[in-house]
Amino acid sequence: MAITDTRLRICTFPQGWDGTEILLRILIAPFGNPLQPLDSGLKPFAQAQLALSAHLIPNLDNLPRPADVTERILLDVNTPPNIEQVYSEVATQFGVDPTAPAAYVPPTKTAFLKMLMPSYLEASGFARPRTDFAVTDNRYICALVDGPRPDKRPPKAPAQPKWEAVLAMALRQPVLAEQLGLIYVTSVGPPDASFYENGGWLYVTLDNTSDYFAVGAAPDFLKLYAARIPPVQVDERVPVFAPVLFPVTAVPPAGSFDDMLLEADIYSDGFARLVHTFQADRTDYLNLSRQNEGRSRPYEETGLRLGWDDEQIVIWLNRQLTDDPRNGSPIARDTPLGVRGFRIDVRAADGLGPWTSLVRMQGPLRLGDLDLGVFDGEMAIELAPSQLQGRRDGEYWLPPYFTQWTGSSLIAADPNAFKVANVAPVPRVLNPVGEGSVPLRYGKSYQFRVRLTDLTGGDPSPDAENEPPSGIATCRFRRFAPPPVR
Secondary structure: OOHHHOOEEEEEEEEEEOOOOEEEEEEEEEOOOOOOEOOOOOOEHHHOOOOEEEEEEOOOOOOOOHHHOOEEEEOOOOOOOOHHHHHHHHHHHHOOEOOOOOOOOOOOOEEEEEEOOHHHHHHHOOOOOOOOOEEOOOHHHHHHHHOOOOOOOOOOOOOOOEHHHHHHHHOOOHHHHHHOOOEEEEEEOOOOOOOOOOOEEEEEEEOOOOOOHHHOOOOOOEEEEEEEEOOOOOOOOEEOOOOEOEEOOOOOOOOOOHHHHHHHHHOOOOEOOOEEEEOOOOOOOOOHHHOOOOOOOOOOOOOEEEEEOHHHHHHHHHHOOOOOOOOOOOOOOOOOEOEEEEEEEEEEOOOOOOOEEOOEEEEEEEEOOEEEEEEEEEOOEOOOOEEOOOOOOEEEEOOOOOEEEOOOOOOOOOHHHHHHHOOOOOOOOOEEOOOOOOOOOOOOEEEEEEEEEEOOOOOOOOOOOOOOHHHEEEEEOOOOOOOOOO
């Protein structure tokens, strides 16, 4: 069995330390069709009854090894009672292709690039790029204007979705993901509240009472990924976040993990470090070579643009392909990126009011005839590099800024935009919470912060107040576009 055919992966995502316990979200990722046997002679994932136990290591002397585990604790989690029914409904509603996916083969000539905008250079105290994939010249705008055009091909009929794509979609809606047995939410308390005072490791695996436990030690059947736990103190309440996961192996894997360990430490609280904002004051703001020349004012108001941690994000994305994307070297270090997306908060720049999430949504959820309950939580801004020439390989570019705020939700469509266009609004499945509670007004100043969210949808609480100072950006909203003529 090839490593790319691993049947089950378990990823551990801590959420916070409350003084005595670590709050946990656990991702269980099966391979192939969950309604078919997971492997020869085994139950389908949709019929399995899983029992999970947490393994705790009270130091950071080595990468996570089973031999260093000092505590094993059975977790209070149960497989959802109607899991097979939900999988069957998903297969019906989405017309899922039941065949198993082919083993993933990473592209060999692909790289992700990002143009660093002046607002990021100022926020970071930029001296030189941390990576070759972060650029400060006009390559991005040249690719937009002068790059080779995509081949003209007739559009293809939509393909039948595969299970891996459908389950990836399901992870973006935690209510559905929990009922599919992909996400478990629980907590684990070390035997002593001082257990992690020097930091350590935490990973979750199958308990000896679980289905699949007997075959869990088979080569490549089960892969476990641990979270680095930073030093936490007794009676301290702090968020704990895992931006990068580490493989659990008996023998230390080859290669240096210094960069990943540093990132796990820097982002252990789940907040972005370098948030920056920009308001377009001219139409060609992407052309960095013309910043000091005559400017053509914007034709219309586009609000405030936001970015954050540009170089770190482009490093993370390229590492998921290969250690050296330009030379096509094979993947050497199995360190999955734990960050799925980002959540944006805003408040008045005086800092007196509470933070308001711009991605919180609420509403009932249904899947065919199944009532999944009510969702009341936060969605996320996800970053998708684009291939400007429409090819699979080659250079993919992240956008200059990652999102823009016009005074409404960053997730739901702005109802005012539909009114301006004089078209009927798109019906909302979920409705934004707190939309308009912080109105965007000319002459007012605003602060923004960015929280990272992991693959399970976990993140620091919106009520957290221990964000790093560099993680708060302040911007005054001014009028550059002319008033509309009526």
